[in-house]
Amino acid sequence: MEKEKKEKKCAKSETAVRRCAKAALLLHRLKSIDTGHHENSQRQIQDLKIQLLKERFxxxxxxxxxxxELFLQLLLLLSESRWYVSMDLLSRVIRSQYAVRFLHAAVDFLF
Incomplete structure (x- = not known):
């Protein structure tokens, strides 16, 4: 009878040790899952920061x-307008030279 009580006691303590070991193992796994998740989140945050900096750049x-591009277009516009103005002035000068020649020819013809 005592032997049976001793065996029951040993079985109970063995069961308690197994339960404690399982609980410790589960707690360890839970802790490692949280740590892994935290590290993964930190890695994702760093990746997103790098991506944000690339987008800003x-x-x-x-x-x-x-x-x-806007500056070059303005320069082109100004140079074209300057070219048109200079061509207009040049055509006026040429016309005035023709007018002077025509007037000289008319004066020579009349006198």
Whole structure:
């Protein structure tokens, strides 16, 4: 009888040890899952920050290119308008030279 009580006691303590071991194993797994999730979240945050910086750099580059394009278009417009003005002045000078020649020819013809 005592032997049976001893065996029951040993079985109970063995069961308690197994339960404690299982609980410790489950707690360890739970803790490692939380740590892994936290590390994964940190990695994702860093990746998103890098992606955000790349996008900002790309937007700044686009803004700079559009500003340079606008500046070049304005320069082209100004140079074209200057060319038209100079051509207009040149045509006026040529017309006035023809007018002077015509007047000289008319004066020579009349006198």
């Amino acid at each position: 790309k937007l700044n580059k686009i803004k700079l290119c559009s500003f340079v």
